[in-house]
Amino acid sequence: MGRGLDGLAEVSGRIRGAIESVIEGKPDVVRLALTVLLAEGHLLIEDVPGVGKTMLAKALARSVDCSVRRVQFTPDLLPSDITGVSAYNQELREFEFKPGPVFANIVVGDEINRASPKTQSALLECMEERQVTVDGTTYVLERPFMVVATQNPVEMEGTYPLPEAQRDRFTARISMGYPDPGAELEMLDVHGQSSPLDRLVPVAYADDVRELIEVVRLVHVSSAVRQYAIDLVTATRNHPELRLGASPRATLHLVRAARAHAALNDRDYALPDDLQELAVPVLAHRLLPSSEAQLERRLPEQVVADIVERVPVPNPRHG
Template identity: 75%
Template sequence: MSLGTHHNGAPRPGGESADPVLGHAFRIRKAIETVIEGKPEVVRMALTVLLAEGHLLIEDVPGVGKTMLAKALGRAVDGTVQRIQFTPDLLPGDITGVSVYHQERHAFEFSPGPVFANIVLGDEINRASPKTQSALLECMEEMQVSVDGTARPLEPPFMVVATQNPGDMEGTYPLPEAQRDRFMARISVGYPTPQAELDMIDMHSAASPLDRLAPVAGVADVRAMAEYVRTVHVAPGVRRYVVDLVTATRTSPLLRLGASPRATLHLVRAARAYAALEGRGYVVPDDVQALAVPVLAHRLLLAPEARMEQRTAEQIVADLVARLPIPAPR
C-alpha cells in the first residue's frame, strides 16, 4: 500500500495501523510537490529520512532544485528553519554559535548559531573546508552542540538537509568519510521531464511557489510520526538480511571501505520509516532493497579494481542486493 492511497487498516504488532503517519505524510508530500514537480521518489526519500530521524545529503549539478527541495520540506513542517551558506571562509563558530563577552554584565553569553533549528539547510556544504564541515559532526550524531565545555541540546525534530555539487566541480572539497557516514541517505534530484519543465515555467512565471507554500504539519506531528516509526516491527530474518548486506560491502574485492555499523542502524531505521509510509507496521525485504543504494553507496570507497572497471558505488551495491538471497517469510 503506497503513500497517498487509502489504507485498509493493515495492522502492526499490537493492532495499531499506520494511519496517523499516512495522513500527515500525505499532506506534507502534496505540499512539497506543489514546488518540486515530477519527482515523487525524491520527495518520498526526503520524507523517509525525516521520519527516520536522519539527515539527508542531496548531490547534483547546480540548478536542478536541491535547495528548493530542502526549503519546501522546511516550510511544509511548521518548525524553525535555518540556512547556512557554506563558503571557503566560513568558520565552525558561524555554524554552532559563539560565546560573547558583555562588558556591562562582565560575563560571557552564548549566541546560538543557525544549527539551533528543526531543519538546517546546509547549502553547498562541500564548498567549505573540512574543518568547518566537521562542526556538524557532533550535532548530527548526538543532537547537541558543545561550546566552551558546555553541551547544549538541540530540539527534536532535528534534520540537516545538505546540498552539494559533484566533487569534480571547481571550488569544492570532498566530504570526509566521517561526515558522509552521518548522513542517512544521499539522493540526486536529476533533471525534470520535458512536461514537468513546461509546468515549472508556468509555476515560476509570477512568483516562487515557495511563497504560496503553507505549513501542513507541526513539530508535534513530526515527533509523533517519528515515535511511531520506532515501533515498526523488524523480524529477525529481515534484521539478518540487513546485516548480511552490510557485511557483503565489507568483503567485496571492489570496495576498499565497506559500510559501518552506523550504516546498519540507519538502514533499519530508514526501512521502518519506508514501511510506515507504505501503511505497514512491519518491514519487508523489499523496503531494505529499495533503500540499499541511497543509504549505503555514499559511505563506500572504491578499490582500484573498481575504478579501472569504471564501476560506481551505486552499481556495486545494486549487484550485491541482486545476489544476496532474500529471507523466506515465516
C-alpha cells in the same frame, strides 16, 4: 498502532502534497526525503547546479511549521559560524552563548562541500548526538532535528570532498536528476511568474513530526530482516571493488529507514523489500571504490545494486 499508522498516512500525505506542489515530477525523491525525516535521519542531496536541490530542501523545511535555518557554506565559513560562539557581555560581566544556525529543527546546509573539512566537521557532533559543545558546555538540540545538505559533484570547481565521517552521518543521499520535458515545461509556466515556495504554507507542526517518529519506532523488524540488513552491509566490506565498506552505523540507518519506509507503506512491520529499495540511497555514499573500479568507472551505486541481486533474501515471517 493502527490509529498511529492512520495518523501517519494522513499527516505524511499532507507534507508530501505540499512538497510536490513545488517539486514537480519527482515523487520518488520526495518520498525518500520524507522517509529520512521520519527515520530521524539527515539527507544529502547531490547533483549539478540548477536542478532544484535547494528548492527541495526549502520545500521540506517550509511544509512543517518548525524552526528552520539556512547556512550557505563558503570556503571562509568558520565552525563557530555554525555552532555559535561564547561572547563577553559587558553589562553582565560574563560570557554568554550566542547560538548558531544549527539550533533549529531543520538546518538547510547549502553547497556543504564548498566549506573546508574543518568547518564541515563542526556538524559531526550535532548530527550524531543531537547536541553541541562550545567552550566545554554542552547544549542539547531540540527534536526533531534534521540536516538537509546540498552538494555539487566533487569534480566541480571549488569543492572539497566530504570527510568519510561526515558522509557516514547522512542517512541517505539522493540525486535530483533533470526533470522530464513535461515537468520542465510546467516549471516554466509556474515558476515563470513567481516562486511556488512563496505560496507554500506549513501543513504540519513539529509536534506532529515528533509523534510520527514515535509511530515509526514501533514498526516491527523481525530477526530475519535484521540479519538481512547485516548481510547486505557485510557484503560491502568484503567486496573486491570497494576499498571501504559500510560501517555499523550504516546498518543502523538502513534498519531505521526501513521502519519509516514500511510505515509510509501503511505496514507495522518491515520487509526485505524495504531494505532492497533503500540499499542504494542509504549505503552507496558511504563506500569508496577500489582504484580498479574507478578506472573502470564502476560506481558504488552499481556495486550496491549487484549486492542486492546476489545476497539471499530471507523469509520475512521468520523471527
